[in-house]
Amino acid sequence: MPRESFDHKEIERSAQEKWEKLDLYATDLTDDSKEKYYLLFEFPYPSGDLHIGHWYAFALTDIYARKLRMAGKNVLFPMGFDAFGLPAENAAIKNGVDPKKWTYENMERMRTQMRTMGASMDWSKEVVTCDPGYYKWTQWLFAKLFEHGLAERKNAAVKWCPFDKTVLANEQVIDGHCERCGHEVEEKNLTQWFLKITQYAERLLKDLEPLPWREDIKDAQRAWIGESEGAKLVFMAHTGEEDAPVPLEVFTTRPDTVFGATYLVLAPEHPMVDVLIQDALNPEAIRAYQRETGKKTERERSENKEKTGVALEGITATNPATKEEVPVYLADYVLASYGTGAVMAVPAHDERDFEFAQRYQLPIKDVIEPVFVRTIGTDAVRPEEPMVERQAVVAIVKHWGEDKYLCLRWKSNDWTGFVIGGIEEGEEPSVTGAREITEETGYKNPRFVRDMGVPTHSQFYHEVKRQNRFAHFTPLYYELADGEREEPSAEELAIHDIEWVAKEDMDAYLSRDNDIAYIWKRFVAPAFPYTGDGILANSDSFDGRSNREAMTELIAYAGGEAVKQYRLRDWLVSRQRYWGCPIPIVYDPEGNAHLVPNDHLPWLLPEDVDFTPGAAGVGTSPLSTSRELKERVERIFGAGWTPEYDTLDTFVDSSWYYLRYVDPADAHDFSDQGLLKKWMPVDRYSGGSEHTTMHLLYARFFNKALYDLALVPTSEPFNERYNRGVILGPDGAKMSKSKGNVINPDEVVSKFGSDAVRMYLAFIGPYNETGSYPWNLDGAFAMRKFLDRVYTLFEGTATEKSNPEVLRALAVAIDKVTADTDRFKFNTALSALMVLVRDLESHAQLAPDAKRTLLALLAPFAPHLAEHLWEKMGEEGSVHQMVWPEADPALLSASEIVIGVQVNGKKRGEVRLSLTASEDEALMEARKVPAIALLLGETAPARVVYVPGRILNIVTQG
RNA sequence: GGGUAUGUGGCGGAAUUGGUAUACGCGUACGCCUCAGAAGCGUAUGGAGCAAUCCUUGGAGGUUCGAGUCCUCUCAUACCCACCA
Secondary structure, X not given: OOOOOOXXXXXXXXXXXXXXXXXXXXXXXXXXXXXXXXXXXXXXXXXXXXXXXXXXXXXXXXXXXXXXXXXXEEEEOEEEEOOOOHHHHHHHHHHOOOHHHHHHHHHHHHHHHHHOOOOOOEXXXXXXXXXXXXXXXXXXXXXXXXXXOOEEEEEEEEEEEOOOOEEEOHHHEEOOEEOOOOOEOEEEXXXXXXXXXXXXXXXXXXXXXXXXXXXXHHHHHHHHHOEEEEEEEEEXXXXXXXXXXXXXXXXXXXXXXXXXXXXXXXXXXXXXXXXXXOOOOOHHHHHHHHHHHHHOOHHHHHHOOOOOEEEEXXXXXXXXXXXXXXXXXXXXOOOOOOOOOEEEEOHHHOHHHHHHHHHOOOOOOOOEEEEEEOOOOOOOOOOOOOEEEEEEXXXXXXXXXXXXXXXXXXXXXXXXXXXXXXXXXXXXHHHHHHHHHHHHHOEOOEEEXXXXXXXXXXXXXXXXXXXXXXXXXXXXXXXXXXXXXXXXXXXXXXXXXXXXXXXXXXXXXXXXXXXXXXXXXXXXXXXXXXXXXXEEOOOHHHOOOEOOOOHHHHHHHOOOEXXXXXXXXXXXXXXXXXXXXXXXXXXXXXXXXXXOOHHHOOOOOOOOOOOOOOOOOOXXXXXXXXXXXXXXXXXXXXXXXXXXXXXXXXXXXXXXXXXXXXXXXXXXOOOOXXXXXXXXXXXXXXXXXXXXXXXXXXXXXXXXXXXXXXOOOOOOOEEEEEEEOEEEOOOOOEOOHHHOOOOOHHHHHHHHOHHHHHHHHHHOOOOOOOOEEEOOHHHHHHHHHHHHHHHHHOOOEOOOOXXXXXXXXXXXXXXXXXXXXXXXXXXXXXXXXXXXXXXXXOOXXXXXXXXXXXXXXHOOOOHHHHHHHHHHOOOOOOHHHOOOOOOOHHHHXXXXXXXXXXXXXXXXXEEEEEOOOOHHHHHHHHHOOHHHHHHHOOOOOOEEEEEOOOEEEEEOOO
């Protein structure tokens, strides 16, 4: 059948006009006759042009919005702009354009482009964060947080470019240099505003649990919050003089190793350094180290793998467990911003401390003896059986001539290792080793060289003895004097083979991550930290106990306190930027911060600002160049009062926009309580994976804080969260202007039509997974071909009713399209539509009922064409007001089905069976298939597995 | 270095609870149509083999009547965090 084509431009124009006239998409938020559904996508930054990524974000969510409306939901599907931000200011600096003008013009252009998309967004709820009507309430909410102690001022470092004389955002610092002029960046300490998100760390973590989010999204948030359980311990620092000792508090996750803490390390910025330095013998060296590290950014410090530090000479601190005096160091591997900014160093059991101790020759004291518990395999500990403790030796034995070592391979389980033997009552371990070497391998002249120190312990199931073993190994080293050997007993030979293994082959030879491999590693590299669990040693009365089990008692013994620590820092919201929401704070002549009273909100962003780099003072914001702002403050508050010059991080604006959508024009409140109660939480929030941590966490924090102030009805803002993938350039690389692989959607839309483009994006892969998909023009063309086929299907109309085959094909498609669209699996929904269209094409002409059903299914995916065909059929109203079809279950279940027949698990044919067929009937049918009959022969099958409607598997052997 | 995710044809991908692997689409080949090309239409298309048949979901084991799917190990790629004590 030849394919008709249609004029997509004309169809799009007329459909869009019609929708506007019918005002289809403005949601009546007060309509209670339908169930509410709040479908949210991340609002865009008005960067200028609508790109293919925007299409991917908006048009595909739109598919679901349309489907939901047809399914009878009252859908809120709003749109807005995250309109404050750095690019507007950069344009101002570069081209002298007013940031406001630049932003509003961009928004207007994007609105126009978005209309061509034909998306059903509700523009009447539009929110623009740089609009005073919006940021008035950003300021009001900031004030609420301030009043409740959730906003505070603290010192914090900013990146500063000494050439441009301007504060840089983190993303403007490339490799420690200013992205604009290439000069080296410095850090400056400024007093800045913080929101105390850390107070919510525990709840942000705990409330994640019941959310129906994908586990990887939750994991990313958990990692960002970074909870560690540990203890705070106090080491008293002494100066050697008569002075009172100074307490130094440390945070550690391993208080069980406190007996091994052989020195103390403070961050260079630690506030106590100023006190301690007065009594230190080397104040110049200490100051020099502070200056040196102060120049470096945190990133540069971490890039430098080599650990550096300086001793506070003449100062010691008392280990609260051992009561011994330990030296105190400054080192930049300790971060001032985490924990207490000070750590107790346990070089034997921490890799960083170990490295530092090696470099500065500090004592290393083992306090944990490793315990290896086998948990997998046939020798895994069997909890139901008793544990038998044994003292034993492990003997590493060197060859008399070569650099090879004596190994045993156990025949029962292919286990590889060294000679091992139980210590007899009253026997010297070295004697045990020598005896076992001779007994097990026959070598007669082992010479004991040394005991390798730290004992290790193993728990495993002894398969031969049939009991759990807790073996305490003493690792010993022997060398064979010569090769003199007698044949070991037959009993020994039956258990294992003897093998000589070269040093360099040993790692591959030994099974990984077990006790034997550890002992070998210790033998070849005698000093390295052990960070795992084990048995306490060198720890007074705690010796011999499990480190985990004794943890709480050890904390108490050391006079400490168990605490939880978070990696999450308080949220620094001050930005030394112009194009952002002004912080509604003024300072009295004494420098105390006061909120700008509500009746002066919105606290307007001044317009007489000089953007020239360096125009503002050192380390301050462009707002300080505004005369109007200063005058405004003095006029309202009095002489000597000064404004806050910083603006808010744009993440603050976007932390509450979903609350404003419900009541965007409200001049008396940030939103309407009644509507919030009805509409929150957001039912499904779709966005980019790059916002998994920061934006999503900030918004959750904001919502929780407002919940505690009884300003919002739910403690979590978002129910479902879907992360989307990215569209790559045709070359498979990330789209970027410099690579020249950016796709301009306008061109493709004008060529194939808006419907074809959105369908291509829907078809490219699963939407709710964060894959990345290369753009392919052939795909958009293919979608247009498909739409032409649909168009052709509507050419004629049958007068008789649809036949059962058509009805069944429709039912199957309804079922699949519905389920897949609900899960955002638009690709498979479309595949079901294509199968349906192919089936329908085999029938001469379609009855009106079949056409209507097909149009309903098509409407969310190809809204313009569906509307056009609807009109062509002579139907009233809009196709988008149709009721979403439901599949008749009776049509879905076929009475007969083709199932595969397997012989011994391999598919050998297929049979058509009724769903209610018995096993005997199935077997009878299967025997009619020649290939199967041949394989089965005359014998009765040993076993038959028959799952009706799925599979028949005939097993012929046992 | 740590965490998370993903590995299925030439390509994007499909496969409810373990139950006919490769749906749908692209690309490719051949044919039809055409003066010719484009478009369109039709057929084929995981690999090997003339065939019967055998092999195939990154690799190696395992559990099972049956594994893309579950378990163990291993390799590769992507993203995020990276001295967090």
